[in-house]
Amino acid sequence: MSKHKLFLLRHGEGAWNKENRFCSWVDQKLSENGVKEAQDCGTLLKEQGHKFDLVFTSILSRSIQTAWLVLEAMGQEWVPVVKSWRLNERHYGTLIGLNRAEMAAKHGEEKVKVWRRSFDVSPPPIDESHPYFHEIYNDRRYTTCDVPKESLPRAESLKEVLDRLLPYWDNTVVPEIKKGRTVLISAHGNSCRALLKHLEGISDKDIANVTLPTGIPVLLELDENLKPVEPRKLLGDQAKIQAAIKKVEDQGKALPST
Numbered sequence: 001m002s003k004h005k006l007f008l009l010r011h012g013e014g015a016w017n018k019e020n021r022f023c024s025w026v027d028q029k030l031s032e033n034g035v036k037e038a039q040d041c042g043t044l045l046k047e048q049g050h051k052f053d054l055v056f057t058s059i060l061s062r063s064i065q066t067a068w069l070v071l072e073a074m075g076q077e078w079v080p081v082v083k084s085w086r087l088n089e090r091h092y093g094t095l096i097g098l099n100r101a102e103m104a105a106k107h108g109e110e111k112v113k114v115w116r117r118s119f120d121v122s123p124p125p126i127d128e129s130h131p132y133f134h135e136i137y138n139d140r141r142y143t144t145c146d147v148p149k150e151s152l153p154r155a156e157s158l159k160e161v162l163d164r165l166l167p168y169w170d171n172t173v174v175p176e177i178k179k180g181r182t183v184l185i186s187a188h189g190n191s192c193r194a195l196l197k198h199l200e201g202i203s204d205k206d207i208a209n210v211t212l213p214t215g216i217p218v219l220l221e222l223d224e225n226l227k228p229v230e231p232r233k234l235l236g237d238q239a240k241i242q243a244a245i246k247k248v249e250d251q252g253k254a255l256p257s258t
């Protein structure tokens with residue numbers, strides 16, 4: 001029987017989701033559409049009668065802004081929000097800022113699929129010559145982490161995301177859930193996929209087929225050992241959700257030449 005409800009949420013659309021660029025650790029705000037997605041998500045959760053006790057976010061603005069908009073739409077602005085870099089999006093290394101369709105045209109769709117969805121392949125690491133290196137590593141938020149700035153990732157596979165996320169999940173999030181608190185994790189496509197892989201025991205191969213659209217809450221019903229007792233539920237209009245999943249998958253396709 002279900003003992004705990006856990007909600008995972010990929011933030012609403014950001015400016016670079018719209019432009020089909022790898023955003024990752026670049027701090028983009030929500031687009032106009034992303035704001036609406038987050039508000040609609042909050043309205044749906046309210047209509048369904050859900051109540052949160054605690055929210056966890058990454059330290060990237062798009063996940064924080066999403067959490068605020070969801071809580072506002074639910075009339076639950078008072079709920080505490082706790083932030084950690086360990087929930088940040090996967091660090092996409094030198095791919096940051098690049099357009100997925102252009103990369104697919106240049107390197108092939110298969111290669112882009114491996115970069116995006118394989119479990120243990122890291123893209124090449126970012127260095128000081130990368131156009132977004134200084135913007136990321138000179139940002140004051142990264143002086144507040146529980147590791148020195150020099151030890152923060154320069155590129156990550158999904159496996160490496162899970163490695164940095166799990167200690168936070170085990171030591172900070174799990175105790176709150178076990179106290180009976182209903183938790184929302186407002187994070188990113190790949191940090192949520194890593195957590196889903198862990199919770200549902202998805203294989204290294206099958207995780208490639210899990211895609212999360214923006215602004216759609218994922219409900220997990222867990223037993224007392226935090227094992228899922230039912231398949232995950234993506235809440236909302238199922239036809240729209242399937243179309244949104246396809247849209248994310250198609251981001252890695254080369255555009256037909258004109």
Ligand SMILES: O=C(OP(=O)(O)O)[C@H](O)COP(=O)(O)O
Nearest residue numbers: 021022023024089116188189190
């Ligand atoms: O920033 C990103 O994800 P996010 O929009 O969930 O924060 C990544 O660029 C997602 O890219 P992907 O869907 O190719 O893994």
